[in-house]
Amino acid sequence: MVQGNPCPASRYRGGLDAFRKIVASDGLRGLYRGFGMSILTYAPSNAVWWATYSLSQKTIWSGIGCYLCEYGIGVQEIDAGEGDSSLQPGYKTVMVVQGVSAAMAGGAAALVTMPLDTIKTRMQVMDGEGEPITVGRTVRRLIKEGGWGACYRGLGPRWASMSLSATTMITTYEFLKRLSAKEHESGLT
Numbered sequence: 001m002v003q004g005n006p007c008p009a010s011r012y013r014g015g016l017d018a019f020r021k022i023v024a025s026d027g028l029r030g031l032y033r034g035f036g037m038s039i040l041t042y043a044p045s046n047a048v049w050w051a052t053y054s055l056s057q058k059t060i061w062s063g064i065g066c067y068l069c070e071y072g073i074g075v076q077e078i079d080a081g082e083g084d085s086s087l088q089p090g091y092k093t094v095m096v097v098q099g100v101s102a103a104m105a106g107g108a109a110a111l112v113t114m115p116l117d118t119i120k121t122r123m124q125v126m127d128g129e130g131e132p133i134t135v136g137r138t139v140r141r142l143i144k145e146g147g148w149g150a151c152y153r154g155l156g157p158r159w160a161s162m163s164l165s166a167t168t169m170i171t172t173y174e175f176l177k178r179l180s181a182k183e184h185e186s187g188l189t
Helices: 015-026 028-032 035-071 091-125 135-146 148-152 155-188
Strands: 075-081 084-089
Touching: 015 028, 035 084, 035 091, 035 155, 084 091, 091 135, 091 148, 091 155, 135 148
Parallel strands: none
Antiparallel strands: 075 084
């Protein structure tokens, strides 16, 4: 049986009402419930994301790089001067690899940090029934409710959200970076 009300949002009639009731019952500290867990979630999430993003790109390039060069798909020939040339992936190919790598990194970060995110979310929405809401108490309630598997409830939507967000972020960043470099080069000539 779940102790506390896991969804107290029904007690509020809008943001201002929620603000007033939270401050009245828990003081200003109530507005920051779960903040520490947020920090503990985001730091490892970013570390896993960047490590996986880098590893994913290396893995994808090592798998498709030879294929692209051998068949001349998605590559462009670059004049290196003095009669030398080299093959370089086209910008569309690079964007696809970056997008897929970002999606894989988002999924990995979601999987690794899902228990921390679940605990943080529970701390933010649970009613402590007069007792302080702590990480330990929240974990015990969660495990009692559904075992360790309860820590991964909602993994699918979080995986999708983090993957799509990361893909959008990295492809937009890389596109704007290329666009900026082109404008910079054209301004120099």
